[in-house]
Amino acid sequence: xxxxxxxxxxxxxxxxxxxxxxxxxxxxxxxxxxxxxxxxxxxxxxxxxxxxxxxxxxxxxxxxxxxxxxxxxxxxxxxxxxxxxxxxxxxxxxxxxxxxxxxxxxxxxxxxxxxxxxxxxxxxxxxxxxxxxxxxxxxxxxxxxxxxxxxxxxxxxxxxxxxxxxxxxxxxxxxxxxxxxxxxxxxxxxxxxxxxxxxxxxxxxxxxxxxxxxxxxxxxxxxxxxxxxxxxxxxxxxxxxxxxxxxxxxxxxxxxxxxxxxxxxxxxxxxxxxxxxxxxxxxxxxxxxxxxxxxxxxxxxxxxxxxxxxxxxxxxxxxxxxxxxxxxxxxxxxxxxxxxxxxxxxxxxxxxxxxxxxxxxxxxxxxxxxxxxxxxxxxxxxxxxxxxxxxxxxxxx
Amino acid sequence: xxxxxxxxxxxxxxxxxxxxxxxxxxxxxxxxxxxxxxxxxxxxxxxxxxxxxxxxxxxxxxxxxxxxxxxxxxxxxxxxxxxxxxxxxxxxxxxxxxxxxxxxxxxxxxxxxxxxxxxxxxxxxxxxxxxxxxxxxxxxxxxxxxxxxxxxxxxxxxxxxxxxxxxxxxxxxxxxxxxxxxxxxxxxxxxxxxxxxxxxxxxxxxxxxxxxxxxxxxxxxxxxxxxxxxxxxxxxxxxxxxxxxxxxxxxxxxxxxxxxxxxxxxxxxxxxxxxxxxxxxxxxxxxxxxxxxxxxxxxxxxxxxxxxxxxxxxxxxxxxxxxxxxxxxxxxxxxxxxxxxxxxxxxxxxxxxxxxxxxxxxxxxxxxxxxxxxxxxxxxxxxxxxxxxxxxxxxxx
Numbered sequence: 001x002x003x004x005x006x007x008x009x010x011x012x013x014x015x016x017x018x019x020x021x022x023x024x025x026x027x028x029x030x031x032x033x034x035x036x037x038x039x040x041x042x043x044x045x046x047x048x049x050x051x052x053x054x055x056x057x058x059x060x061x062x063x064x065x066x067x068x069x070x071x072x073x074x075x076x077x078x079x080x081x082x083x084x085x086x087x088x089x090x091x092x093x094x095x096x097x098x099x100x101x102x103x104x105x106x107x108x109x110x111x112x113x114x115x116x117x118x119x120x121x122x123x124x125x126x127x128x129x130x131x132x133x134x135x136x137x138x139x140x141x142x143x144x145x146x147x148x149x150x151x152x153x154x155x156x157x158x159x160x161x162x163x164x165x166x167x168x169x170x171x172x173x174x175x176x177x178x179x180x181x182x183x184x185x186x187x188x189x190x191x192x193x194x195x196x197x198x199x200x201x202x203x204x205x206x207x208x209x210x211x212x213x214x215x216x217x218x219x220x221x222x223x224x225x226x227x228x229x230x231x232x233x234x235x236x237x238x239x240x241x242x243x244x245x246x247x248x249x250x251x252x253x254x255x256x257x258x259x260x261x262x263x264x265x266x267x268x269x270x271x272x273x274x275x276x277x278x279x280x281x282x283x284x285x286x287x288x289x290x291x292x293x294x295x296x297x298x299x300x301x302x303x304x305x306x307x308x309x310x311x312x313x314x315x316x317x318x319x320x321x322x323x324x325x326x327x328x329x330x331x332x333x334x335x336x337x338x339x340x341x342x343x344x345x346x347x348x349x350x351x352x353x354x355x356x357x358x359x360x361x362x363x364x365x366x367x368x369x370x371x372x373x374x375x376x377x378x379x380x381x382x383x384x385x386x387x388x389x390x391x392x393x394x395x396x397x
Numbered sequence: 398x399x400x401x402x403x404x405x406x407x408x409x410x411x412x413x414x415x416x417x418x419x420x421x422x423x424x425x426x427x428x429x430x431x432x433x434x435x436x437x438x439x440x441x442x443x444x445x446x447x448x449x450x451x452x453x454x455x456x457x458x459x460x461x462x463x464x465x466x467x468x469x470x471x472x473x474x475x476x477x478x479x480x481x482x483x484x485x486x487x488x489x490x491x492x493x494x495x496x497x498x499x500x501x502x503x504x505x506x507x508x509x510x511x512x513x514x515x516x517x518x519x520x521x522x523x524x525x526x527x528x529x530x531x532x533x534x535x536x537x538x539x540x541x542x543x544x545x546x547x548x549x550x551x552x553x554x555x556x557x558x559x560x561x562x563x564x565x566x567x568x569x570x571x572x573x574x575x576x577x578x579x580x581x582x583x584x585x586x587x588x589x590x591x592x593x594x595x596x597x598x599x600x601x602x603x604x605x606x607x608x609x610x611x612x613x614x615x616x617x618x619x620x621x622x623x624x625x626x627x628x629x630x631x632x633x634x635x636x637x638x639x640x641x642x643x644x645x646x647x648x649x650x651x652x653x654x655x656x657x658x659x660x661x662x663x664x665x666x667x668x669x670x671x672x673x674x675x676x677x678x679x680x681x682x683x684x685x686x687x688x689x690x691x692x693x694x695x696x697x698x699x700x701x702x703x704x705x706x707x708x709x710x711x712x713x714x715x716x717x718x719x720x721x722x723x724x725x726x727x728x729x730x731x732x733x734x735x736x737x738x739x740x741x742x743x744x745x746x747x748x749x750x751x752x753x754x755x756x757x758x759x760x761x762x763x764x765x766x767x768x769x770x771x772x773x774x775x776x777x778x779x780x781x782x783x784x785x786x787x788x789x790x791x792x793x794x
Contacts, residue, residue: 001595001623003649006563008512008534014656041459049462053450062438065446065636100497100662107661111533115405132660136508137405166403198398226398239462241667252400259411263529264504265497269666270638 010116013135022340026349032382033349034369037176037324043292043372044239048284049275055282056274064274070262072098072246073270076277080246083280087208088222089230091248097257099245100268102206105231106133107264108247109202112256113166114139121159121168123151125327125356125363127176127204130169139166141358148318150180153189160197167200167229172220174207174323177356177368181321184217191223200253201228209237209289211322212297226250229257234276236324237289242272300326302376303369303383310387312394326369327353330390334365339393348385407513410532419737423746429779430746431766434573434721440689440769441636445681446672452679453671461671467659469495469643470667473674477643480677484605485619486627488645494654496642497665499603502628503530504661505644506599509653510563511536518556518565520548522724522753522760524573524601527566536563538755545715547577550586557594564597564626569617571604571720574753574765578718581614588620597650598625606634606686608719609694623647626654631673633721634686639669697723699773700766700780707784709791723766724750727787731762736790745782 026033056064060075071077077093084091099105106129114120114137122130124143131141142163145155151170159165170190172182182190194201203220221230229249234242247257261267279285303326307317317328330336336352343349353366371379423430453461457472468474474490481488496502503526511517511534519527521540528538539560542552548567556562567587569579579587591598600617618627626646631639644654658664676682700723704714714725727733733749740746750763768776 001597001647003597003647006510006597006650007653008508008510008515010512011509011653011657014509014653014660038464041463044459044462046454046459046462050454053454057443057447057450062441062443065441065443065638066438067435067637103661103663111405112408112411113403113405115407118405129660129663136657136660200398200400200403239668240464241462243662243664243666250398250400253403256404256408256411260408260533263411263526263533264500264661265640266500266526267640269640269669271636272666272668 010136010138013138022349022351025344030347031344031349032347032374032378034371034382035349035351036370036373038373039236039240040295040372043295045284045288048279048288049239052275052278052282052284055278056271059278060274064271066270068267068270068273070258070267072096072268073273073277075281076244076273079277079280083285084248088218089248095248095254097247097254097261098268098273099231099247099261100265101235101240101243102204102231102233102245103129103133104261104265104268105245105247106130106204108257108260109167109229110134110137111260111264112253118166119163121156121163121165122358123170123175124358125177125353125366126169126358127171128356130204131358143358146178146180148180149186150175150182151186151190153186153193156190157193160193160199165199167202168194169202169204170220171204171206173205173217174210174320176207176323177325177351177353178327179318179320179323179325180327181217187217187220188223191220191227194224194227199227203228203230205230206233206236207323208232210293210296210324212293212300214321221248229253234279237285237292238276238279242275244268244272244276296372298376299371299374299379303371303379306380306383307387310384312387312390314394315390324370324372326371328367328369330365332365334393336365336367339389342389342393343386346385346389348382350386407533407535410535419746419748422741428741428744428746429771429775431768431779432746432748433767433770435770436633436637437692437769440692442681442685445676445685446636449672449675449679449681452675453668456675457671461668463667465664465667467655467664469493469665470670470674472678473641473670476674476677480682481645485615486645492645492651494644494651494658495665495670496628496644496658497662498632498637498640499601499628499630499642500526500530501658501662501665502642502644503527503601505654505657506564506626507531507534508657508661509650515563516560518553518560518562519755520567520572521755522574522750522763523566523755524568525753527601528755540755543575543577545577546583547572547579548583548587550583550590553587554590557590557596562596564599565591566599566601567617568601568603570602570614571607571717573604573720574722574748574750575724576715576717576720576722577724578614584614584617585620588617588624591621591624596624600625600627602627603630603633604720605629607690607693607721609690609697611718618645626650631676634682634689635673635676639672641665641669641673693721693769695773696768696771696776700768700776703777703780704784707781709784709787711791712787721767721769723768725764725766727762729762731790733762733764736786739786739790740783743782743786745779747783
């Protein structure tokens with residue numbers, strides 16, 4: 001039968017992206033992939049998980065395997081109150097919704113707010129998974145300008161002046177793909193601009209805890225709570241395979257998010273929520289997080305040092321104080337797609353940066369490099385190969 | 398700020414339904430609630446779960462906590478191949494997608510197929526959770542007639558003749574809310590009608606394994622595989638808090654379902670999928686399922702016997718061979734909403750049947766009763782109270 005004919009109009013917006021093809025290539029044997037964005041499996045606290053499964057089974061028994069509230073498992077929401085307080089975010093357990101990873105939060109906000117053609121303001125470049133969550137709801141993206149410190153506040157102001165924006169989407173700390181972090185002063189300015197224009201921000205904060213240098217910064221949510229839906233996740237600090245994220249936001253928005261979630265997946269797994277509850281309430285994160293940071297910090301440093309040695313002087317790149325990514329930019333007109341093809345022939349993969357732009361013609365000269373998945377020497381070898389490829393490409397132009 | 402103004406058009410379709418209010422009332426202390434639709438916690442195999450968590454930790458290690466394929470954890474999909482074969486469904490592991498419960502499958506099919514105003518054919522009455530999943534995509538529902546044997550095939554034929562239907566939604570076995578099961582002959586007729594009209598069916602089968610009498614029936618999928626997306630779940634036989642469901646369907650539809658799922662939640666929890674994989678592959682279901690059946694069969698029988706004794710002779714009800722529900726109908730014009738209010742004053746709750754009809758004016762004389770959550774004597778007491786309330790309501794009319 002003619003299945004194509006049955007598809008909804010929105011489904012065209014989900015068309016298989018080239019990045020899926022890239023991620024297939026990079027899983028080939030022998031490939032050193034700097035293309036991923038996933039935590040090192042060595043960062044998972046296996047001995048803690050073993051202990052916690054036993055704690056959960058004996059503390060909650062069958063309750064951990066029963067249906068539970070769409071809003072989320074109350075012991076986890078209570079534990080998050082303290083966790084968020086340490087981040088300077090004041091929330092009661094009733095104000096917290098558990099999502100199925102950050103992705104579940106992105107889908108939910110898109111679903112309740114975006115009608116076809118509605119305008120969403122995003123950084124250029126922005127997180128690809130957010131675009132994938134929003135695309136089926138058929139928004140129009142309005143790109144905002146960024147520099148080495150992330151979003152330029154004046155660009156947000158201009159966009160809000162000239163467009164009716166449903167919401168602004170930002171990853172203010174160790175952004176994916178750039179690794180950039182908004183400084184304190186810009187956060188304050190952005191909070192002010194949101195208030196002035198009576199606008200809503202979706203503040204996505206998956207990487208905030210992965211800080212290798214410097215001191216942590218307050219969320220924009222803490223500066224304008226009525227104007228921000230804040231989303232966090234345990235995927236980057238506990239384990240992504242549990243699929244536990246969370247969000248807080250103004251009451252009315254939160255109520256609609258719950259109704260939306262009820263139709264989408266009823267609730268996030270009670271068992272994995274109970275594990276997350278015990279992980280946070282038991283204080284395990286405090287011991288575990290420094291171990292993750294000690295794993296990632298030298299990897300990032302090794303990659304940055306190798307780039308210094310091997311990358312052409314025509315390239316610039318970010319030097320983030322945390323997160324999982326480094327963003328590099330070649331000279332204007334440089335074609336990273338072509339370099340990508342040569343690199344994978346030499347068994348090194350990355351993601352060409354253009355996939356992270358909502359506009360199809362932007363970012364051809366950019367690339368995203370992940371440093372969490374390999375040991376230092378492997379990263380150095382991979383960067384040496386990439387440096388060679390980039391030099392060759394520069395010469396052949 | 399004016400949050401209401403930000404909402405998408407679709408969000409109005411998610412408006413808080415009265416059934417949420419009902420489910421709040423029924424969790425009050427002292428209430429005997431026949432309103433729920435959830436498994437008895439005593440049915441969860443806690444000792445098996447404890448064993449399996451240990452098996453998973455040692456067999457898969459960090460892999461069970463890492464990101465994994467959107468399509469689903471391969472060991473689970475492989476285990477499902479055998480499980481489905483026993484149900485007469487031929488599928489390769491590549492043809493199976495893991496969903497976050499059945500609800501995730503319902504959302505996904507709605508998302509990829511329904512444009513605003515598209516017609517979906519549903520039984521009258523039908524599963525409320527399906528309506529909640531589909532509503533945000535703004536379909537028009539076309540109701541099909543049912544009798545004690547479920548959907549009347551001629552009604553499907555008529556509907557497909559006169560309407561352009563995106564897909565047909567059915568729960569052919571132990572339907573929620575009625576408990577009705579389509580006999581073999583009707584299944585064959587429905588498969589033929591689907592083929593003749595080149596139409597697509599979403600066959601939702603959460604309860605098929607919970608059979609207390611009689612012999613199991615083949616799925617409609619097995620009779621018309623090119624015309625059916627089949628969804629199952631482990632929520633009713635293993636544990637709902639794991640949120641593991643699955644679906645199989647024609648290749649193209651499946652590819653779009655995967656793309657949709659990528660935007661919605663990336664993937665279902667790797668850990669709970671790994672538990673489900675070991676549960677199925679280790680043959681635990683074979684030992685566990687008879688224990689669930691032995692728990693529920695006498696409960697259902699006790700409720701049916703008590704209804705025989707206590708319900709007014711003007712009432713008719715289903716006598717299902719399995720599942721979790723009994724459906725009762727009073728005489729035409731009887732108002733179950735009014736009876737509901739009196740019943741909860743006497744600490745017995747149920748769901749008035751009208752919530753299960755896509756049309757807002759249908760089913761006022763109907764009710765759904767769940768029998769899985771209480772021991773026999775409690776069910777008998779509850780039915781005695783309900784019988785009294787119904788008698789009183791009949792007399793006062």
